Amino acid sequence: MPSNPFIGDGLHVVEYFRGIWAARYFWWHLSMADLRSRWRRSFFGFFWSILQPLGLTLLLSFVFSNIFGTTIGAYAPYIFSGMITWEFVVSTIVGGALAFVQADAYIKQTRHPLAIYTLRNVLSGLTVFAAAGSALIIWILLMFPQNLSWSWIAVPTIFPILAMITWPWATLMAYIGTRFRDLPHALGLVLQAMWFVSPIYFEESVFRRGDLHLFLDYNPIYHLLEIIRAPLLRGEFPTVTNYVWCLGTALLLAILASLVGRRSERRVIFYL
């Protein structure tokens, strides 16, 4: 018997996640279809997801290492790790803001929990991130084999953490973005500003020297990046503080998304 995609009228959390689980074949298919269409009919296909950030990294690290007088070899993986993570966050959040609008044909036909349409962005984004991330790991193993240590077992924790932060965030943006179509544009600006005050391309020491500890210690993006940077670039475990910041951010976003969702989930269809 086919499973029933129609959940009860109330938006109970358990019910909601049961609905997401019941639709698992569907959202899994959606994200795989996104990947296929992204890579369809291009010669490098899948490898563009690695080549593109890699090319930009080489360019940037050449420029920045001259400006800041650091050595290019050590600086490049730093930029690359920041770039691929940030690229994932931006594409998931900005794409997520339009997720419901894009899925209107599905939303008008069947009643699945709406969060599956942002989960789609998160999953396809994470796949691209994993591809680029494995290039980073190979790079470091070849150029900096001394970094390899037990701390690397912390690296895979980036995946659930990224998912837990971006999924509720993207869903929150999608609820608002469906109502106010200005949001995706404004979001681009906000994320640009966040990029500017975060150690994504700029090295930590640049901030510390400028007495801008605030932008590191109280910045979730810094703590998020530390989860892969500490082990891969320095051979150290990420600190408990790093994890607390990441999980705290995820929790805050989840609360916000469920508060907004409680009011908006069922009304989204009117705005499509």
Add this chain to the structure above:
Amino acid sequence: MKNAIHLRNVNLHYASTAFKERSLKTLLASLASGKVARQEVSDIHALKDITLEITEGERVGLLGHNGAGKSTFLKMVAGLYPVSSGVRQVNGVVRALFDLSLGFEPDATGRENILYRGLLLGLTPKFMREIEDEVVAFADLGEFIDYPIKTYSAGMQVRLAFAISTAVGGDILLLDEVVGAGDANFMIKAKERILELVNRAEILILASHDFSTLKSMCTRGIVFHHGSIAFDGNIAEAVDVYCRINGVAAA
């Protein structure tokens, strides 16, 4: 649990904000201009205080003028539209056939889209592989089934959509007009298939303007008039009431 639909004092409003200020620009412009230029657009009261009960085995026809609330009613029963107030209780697997040709993936082949559509409807990949051949045979698109959907004509898309969507039934079947699809040959096949689905379903709700279809398929008729129920009872009487209210000569 027995398949049934219980509705008690159900109201449904379309939020007027959905078509009023939708961007920041119009919001700011209306604030800046100062004068109260906006004429008051109020919420649309699409369903008014609907109370009814549909139990297992019933065949219900919905009548009403355009905009009377038939489609809104179906979408509300399907759970797509939230009720503003009142109680909506639906027991059973709902299968709704409306907006059929929405949601195809143009770059994927017809065969791939069969799988995708099935997953959208909440079916498993395993189940879809089992029924694939039957769907392909019914759509009868020849070698086009392995071509991308974007090469299909509109009629071919509807045929495929129809073949997939009607491959699985449900306890509660919701139809917005008996779906006419494709050329004359296909229409005959389609009609038979719909009847088969109708026979298998425990509850049928059909919205239509075609009196003969309504009389042949339904036993109970509900007449909607400006969002309220004007009549609920025998289908033949319902047709008469509909004609009287709307000033149509009875067919």
